[in-house]
Amino acid sequence: xRRTAFTMGTAVVIxxxxxxxxxxxxLAFQQLRQIDERFSPYKKTSELYxxxxxxxxxxxxxxxxxxxxxxxxxxxxxxNGYFSAKYSGIFDPSGYVKGWAVDRVRRSILDQGLNxxxxxxGGDIVASSNGEKTWRIGILNPLKKTxxxxxxSTTSLSLATSGNxxxxxxIVNPVTGSAPGDFVSVSIAGPDIxxxxxxxxxxxxxxxxxxxxxxxxxxYEVLAIDSRGRFYxxxxxxxxxxxxxxxxxxxV
Amino acid sequence: MKKxxxxxxxxxxxxxxAVYFVRIEDRTPTSSAAIKSGTYSxxxxxxxxxxxxxxxxxxxxxxxxxxxxxxxxxxxxxDDGRSTEITGFSSPALKENTLKAQSAEIDFVxxxxxxxxxxxxxxxxxxxxxxxxxxxxxxxxx
Numbered sequence: 420x421r422r423t424a425f426t427m428g429t430a431v432v433i434x435x436x437x438x439x440x441x442x443x444x445x446l447a448f449q450q451l452r453q454i455d456e457r458f459s460p461y462k463k464t465s466e467l468y469x470x471x472x473x474x475x476x477x478x479x480x481x482x483x484x485x486x487x488x489x490x491x492x493x494x495x496x497x498x499n500g501y502f503s504a505k506y507s508g509i510f511d512p513s514g515y516v517k518g519w520a521v522d523r524v525r526r527s528i529l530d531q532g533l534n535x536x537x538x539x540x541g542g543d544i545v546a547s548s549n550g551e552k553t554w555r556i557g558i559l560n561p562l563k564k565t566x567x568x569x570x571x572s573t574t575s576l577s578l579a580t581s582g583n584x585x586x587x588x589x590i591v592n593p594v595t596g597s598a599p600g601d602f603v604s605v606s607i608a609g610p611d612i613x614x615x616x617x618x619x620x621x622x623x624x625x626x627x628x629x630x631x632x633x634x635x636x637x638x639y640e641v642l643a644i645d646s647r648g649r650f651y652x653x654x655x656x657x658x659x660x661x662x663x664x665x666x667x668x669x670x671v
Numbered sequence: 672m673k674k675x676x677x678x679x680x681x682x683x684x685x686x687x688x689a690v691y692f693v694r695i696e697d698r699t700p701t702s703s704a705a706i707k708s709g710t711y712s713x714x715x716x717x718x719x720x721x722x723x724x725x726x727x728x729x730x731x732x733x734x735x736x737x738x739x740x741x742x743x744x745x746x747x748x749x750d751d752g753r754s755t756e757i758t759g760f761s762s763p764a765l766k767e768n769t770l771k772a773q774s775a776e777i778d779f780v781x782x783x784x785x786x787x788x789x790x791x792x793x794x795x796x797x798x799x800x801x802x803x804x805x806x807x808x809x810x811x812x813x
Contacts, residue, residue, distance in 0.1 A: 422804060422807070423796075423799050423805070430793070430795065430796070432779065432795065432804065537779055539795065543781075544779050554779065555778050556779050557780040557781070559794060564793065604783055606781060
């Protein structure tokens with residue numbers, strides 16, 4: 420059973436093969452809407468908005484907000500400042516919360532005793548399987564959004580893509596303050612969706628220097644595409660991709 | 672240290688290919704032995720030279736039993752160094768994409784954030800429709 424809903428400013432798709440009623444999926448959507456109620460940067464009633472307005476003191480925020488604040492700080496240190504939730508003087512953890520929310524839903528579905536499912540939320544994908552089901556995950560062509568440029572067949576994988584072609588320049592290089600120019604799309608595959616999402620954002624902001632950075636992140640693989648259609652792939656990502664992309668190239 | 676592979680792909684040219692494939696269904700096959708089978712008519716088809724970001728591209732496509740079995744690039748840009756560089760790397764990759772894309776069955780697609788506003792035009796929406804997903808637009812927000 421596959422269902423699509425709209426929350427957190429994006430389309431969320433959940434697929435649980437063989438499911439007879441949609442209760443579990445509806446609960447997952449409900450969970451995401453609750454997260455959005457707390458972390459929406461736009462809704463005037465959200466805890467985040469009220470915190471940024473100074474209506475809630477830092478010491479009185481919810482445990483979820485505290486956890487996200489700490490995680491964003493950790494991510495900022497880990498990425499040498501290239502992932503940052505500080506934006507124009509306000510705290511905007513949107514780049515973290517999406518992956519975090521998807522991971523919450525993943526845990527909830529697992530708690531229901533289900534281990535074959537796939538969750539997609541605006542580019543962040545978590546695929547899980549008991550081994551019988553193989554998920555086929557495509558990576559969108561950033562220069563032609565109606566087609567995929569490569570597929571990964573997997574039983575278990577997290578995949579996050581960052582870019583600026585859908586929402587405008589929503590990522591800035593925190594070091595220079597300007598929009599990064601090297602890539603139009605950066606996809607990161609690995610075991611954890613939160614980490615993959617953070618790394619995709621950071622590598623997008625880093626540009627080509629990010630390829631060396633990602634090389635040092637154990638278990639995480641990169642596919643980055645520039646505006647001229649050139650792409651840069653780590654060796655393991657190249658192995659994962661079944662088609663396209665992998666035919667020709669040179670080692671740099 | 673793992674090696675980072677640099678691969679070149681003139682993805683923009685794929686757009687030309689897609690347009691070409693739409694056109695090909697309306698074309699009269701050049702081969703008199705061509706028979707209608709599957710989506711495409713059998714035969715060998717030569718595409719018109721199309722302007723791309725990297726220069727003009729002319730394509731020949733061979734179809735058997737309704738499947739594209741070969742793509743040949745007849746005229747790739749070579750008037751300046753940059754185009755030649757891109758052509759040299761992109762042709763084999765493009766060919767591979769074209770040949771395999773028709774058998775691709777994807778469950779999900781990862782791209783930079785799909786807004787709820789942009790969802791209906793997205794590849795993910797097409798995949799959901801193909802899989803019979805129920806889409807609840809009631810809570811759609813821009």
